[in-house]
Amino acid sequence: MKLHILLFLPFIFAQQHYPFEGSSGQIYSPNYPDNYDNMADIVYTITVPTGNYIHLEFLDFLTEDSYDVLQIQQYANLSGDQTGYTVDIQANEVTLIFTSDLTTTYRGFAIQYQMVPFGTVFMPTNACPSVIQNAAYGIVTSPNYPSNYPDNKVCAFLINVDPGHLISLQFVAFNTEDGYDTLSVYDGLNSSAALIGTYSGKKIPATITSSGNSLYLAFSSDLVKNFSGFSGVYTSFVSNDFKRGVLPQELTTGSSRDDTLLKWLKNKVGAKKLIPK
Numbered sequence: 001m002k003l004h005i006l007l008f009l010p011f012i013f014a015q016q017h018y019p020f021e022g023s024s025g026q027i028y029s030p031n032y033p034d035n036y037d038n039m040a041d042i043v044y045t046i047t048v049p050t051g052n053y054i055h056l057e058f059l060d061f062l063t064e065d066s067y068d069v070l071q072i073q074q075y076a077n078l079s080g081d082q083t084g085y086t087v088d089i090q091a092n093e094v095t096l097i098f099t100s101d102l103t104t105t106y107r108g109f110a111i112q113y114q115m116v117p118f119g120t121v122f123m124p125t126n127a128c129p130s131v132i133q134n135a136a137y138g139i140v141t142s143p144n145y146p147s148n149y150p151d152n153k154v155c156a157f158l159i160n161v162d163p164g165h166l167i168s169l170q171f172v173a174f175n176t177e178d179g180y181d182t183l184s185v186y187d188g189l190n191s192s193a194a195l196i197g198t199y200s201g202k203k204i205p206a207t208i209t210s211s212g213n214s215l216y217l218a219f220s221s222d223l224v225k226n227f228s229g230f231s232g233v234y235t236s237f238v239s240n241d242f243k244r245g246v247l248p249q250e251l252t253t254g255s256s257r258d259d260t261l262l263k264w265l266k267n268k269v270g271a272k273k274l275i276p277k
Contacts, residue, residue, distance in 0.1 A: 132160065156216070170234075184218045
């Protein structure tokens with residue numbers, strides 16, 4: 001039994017509401033993948049176009065069991081370790097409410113939602129196209145995660161954030177065939193960039209930080225064993241050099257891409273004299 005003794009409550013914790021619309025998207029608990037706050041009270045509303053229902057897939061889920069709860073209204077109350085849970089909402093709108101108590105917190109959750117036409121069954125895809133992420137934060141997963149990835153696939157993920165920002169990539173799950181099904185991470189736009197590391201097996205890689213505003217990930221699986229794969233969360237942050245108005249020398253090569261970046265950065269920094277000639 002858990003006993004809360006509340007001696008003094010200096011704040012009134014207002015409920016927060018986040019609406020989501022469109023055919024698909026991702027929902028995160030506050031601060032994810034860092035721990036959510038105590039006394040959270042968050043409402044998420046998902047709405048997809050009429051004529052469709054909603055498929056929810058929990059890419060990652062870890063909360064204090066029985067006390068920090070995500071309620072899927074009219075469907076389920078989830079807490080503890082629920083990674084891999086899926087549910088089909090037989091409506092084009094659903095409300096999720098997350099509440100936490102005054103004590104222990106964990107990393108929370110990452111949820112993928114997808115609209116599915118009524119009269120059809122949701123089918124996970126084995127396709128493995130190149131994926132480009134341009135948002136300031138997001139999640140990258142192996143195909144079908146948290147179910148097993150398919151055999152004999154090659155996948156590419158390119159993460160781009162704003163110029164002057166760096167990328168922090170933190171894996172929350174990693175499980176591939178050791179030595180055969182691998183994820184390689186490169187410090188740039190493609191596999192010609194410097195290799196940061198190649199990872200396989202069950203050990204979660206350490207947090208990866210880029211030296212610029214791009215990371216390229218290449219995943220490949222062979223013809224035999226497969227596992228649940230990986231899930232990683234990336235966030236962007238402003239580099240210390242950018243804060244000081246100092247730009248990397250490689251942005252001064254005279255290429256059209258670099259000239260565009262330099263123009264943008266000059267306007268952003270507002271101090272042309274700090275930019276190397």
